[in-house]
Amino acid sequence: MVRTRPLKVALLGCGVVGSQVARLMTTHAHDLAARIGAPVELAGVAVRRPARDRDGVDEALVTTDAAGLVSRGDIDVVVELIGGIEPARTLIQAAFESGASVVTANKALLAQDGPALHAAAEKHGADLYFEAAVAGAIPLLRPLRESLAGDKVNRVLGIVNGTTNFVLDRMESTGAGYGEALAEATALGYAEADPTADVEGFDAAAKAAILAGIAFHSRVRLDDVHREGITEVTAADIAGARKLGCTVKLLAVCERAEDGRSVTARVHPAMIPLSHPLAGVREAYNAVFVEAEAAGQLMFYGPGAGGAPTASAVLGDLVAACRNRVTGGLGPGESAYAQLPVSPMGEVVTRYHVSLDVVDRPGVLAQCATVFADHGVSIETVRQTSSGKEDGGAQVVVVTHRATDAALGATVEALRRLDTVHGVASTMRVEGDQGTGSR
């Protein structure tokens, strides 16, 4: 089914990922043609600064007129790697209107405006693929959208931001504080000069919104995702986790409520047992656990970022979009038929690790325990240790059973008000307690 007219691809953005896409399209041209059933060629590359030297990209293809490129009329697939909301959104819409399919890695735009993009793709009979938007090179969205299309996903639990995983891994392995570990990540190129999007959890939250929407066949917006970053995580938190046989990871957690009538999506630091496969994910790697009714527990692991890995995901989508052009097929569109509402964070059911600085005298532990009981929160373990100092301070560390986040939050508030409690040293959620087949 090889046809002679080449498929034409417009590349928007030629940075770390885009330059790798351009390179691989050249070096793998023979393989791509065989796999697609037609040759594929780079028809134009839109950039902001044309003067910059771009190894391996034909200068004649470079333009600053992105809008003109996507609207040329002869483009089969537009690959959008600019990122951010505008001008990416306008360019993608223009691409669909010109009859092109779109491959994008733009998680922020998808999390904010996914439904409108999907609607435009459907209206024009085009494809919208975005594997690279979540977990870089790891094939995750295609398995969720297609391989698990006959199953019921109940939970997605993952490490989806490489920068924060690198920082937390360094804190874990060296005992460093947050600032020191972040400085190392920046020096090594794992964190950007302005790390806000990563360390405050915005990047992971956008990915959580995309994952939850796909997993639960519902619309989940960025605003629906509860978000906490890692800037408050201390070396003491990580040492405390270690005492419980846990480590601290920034997790994206998407869950179907037990009654099946709603879903939740959240991003926050959490303790997970060292025996959990996610605990072993080091440096800037990503990994995502998926729990489905029939399939059971699946894990997907790999590089979550980087030019070449992300380009691999983009090219996989590019081959799919091109193949559909050749065969007349169409990839899966938005699937939001289930229309499950997103519950607020207070309704999430989870476990807490609470560390309290208290007065060291008989009865204080019982008094704290009563506060938990009064809020309907059951305690799994409690440990009291004297500080050994003359001022008589002691520490009470509690790990709870599962309860709503609202009840846990109210419990902590009430503990703060006890005059025997000097302060709440830390609170952290505990996840991943289900047994698995991996040690």
Added chain:
Amino acid sequence: MVRTRPLKVALLGCGVVGSQVARLMTTHAHDLAARIGAPVELAGVAVRRPARDRDGVDEALVTTDAAGLVSRGDIDVVVELIGGIEPARTLIQAAFESGASVVTANKALLAQDGPALHAAAEKHGADLYFEAAVAGAIPLLRPLRESLAGDKVNRVLGIVNGTTNFVLDRMESTGAGYGEALAEATALGYAEADPTADVEGFDAAAKAAILAGIAFHSRVRLDDVHREGITEVTAADIAGARKLGCTVKLLAVCERAEDGRSVTARVHPAMIPLSHPLAGVREAYNAVFVEAEAAGQLMFYGPGAGGAPTASAVLGDLVAACRNRVTGGLGPGESAYAQLPVSPMGEVVTRYHVSLDVVDRPGVLAQCATVFADHGVSIETVRQTSSGKEDGGAQVVVVTHRATDAALGATVEALRRLDTVHGVASTMRVEGDQGTGSR
């Protein structure tokens, strides 16, 4: 795009997997219809023994006339879960001739006759999906065929047989011998009454053939796969591996030669470092490592067998095949354009762990080392320990650097012929030495 005529599915085989497929088609009917864009119904179930009670399957649908069912003319998708070569092959061919698409979990048939099946599918414009044939519920073939379609896969390294992993895991964790661990696997239902296909590596070899064919876009037949089972693995082998910081796994290894001009595929027990993610795969779980040029190292992990997990994979394929019926699309067919030849085992480059019983006197270690050198095999570590017995025996344990399997095999043969060597206690390949981001 919902249409009213339901898609009709014929199910061939209603055992452990088939009964779960039938159950999920009923309980998930609403979701399947929404995801496909049309309702889907079970039109017939072909079985050998109709009298058996089948929970949840309408008796009126059950037939012993499988050939009649697939040739009815109104079947959209045939799901083949009989297994084995015949009558499965004839029925699948008949299904294509009647215009149906086919979903199968039949690894033996695909490894033996894949090209003919793909040709029949292509001739009739139908789909052939087989995700469930390799690694059960783990989405692996779709990611390899589609997500990595723009990348170059260099290596696939995996645990693809749950029974043997269970046996080796038990040997590792309890110190039991092979026979005892197999008996436990049988008692717990992880091994069949006749475990030959699993323990001799036939099942894993069929999966390796399928994986290698897909990964390298070439044809790899079952006969091309070097195969060794786990029946010769002893408790001493596992104890020896532990001394090196390794564990023993039955691995399927598919590799592109360094010059890119040929590929190899093999199944054998191998030592892998405890730090390698595959070392942590316990019980009957499966996991597959994929190394691609741009994507880097990816891992896919999950239940490799079982009724519900395998049914999940079947249903994912069923949704894809049905969607294509609705949209007029066609899934990827056979991709064997690269036509890379399969090299024999002797050309595989790997490492060996060799344990020798030798005479305990000066010069023997040097004599052994000379044999390695004479065959061009470089030694990484050598360790000599006296047995402490009066007869003066000693043990020499060698781990080699990478060399061809032929050179390693010839080295071991030559060692056997030394009169200072009482015997070769064990030889085992060592894999998975590349660093990864997981501890």
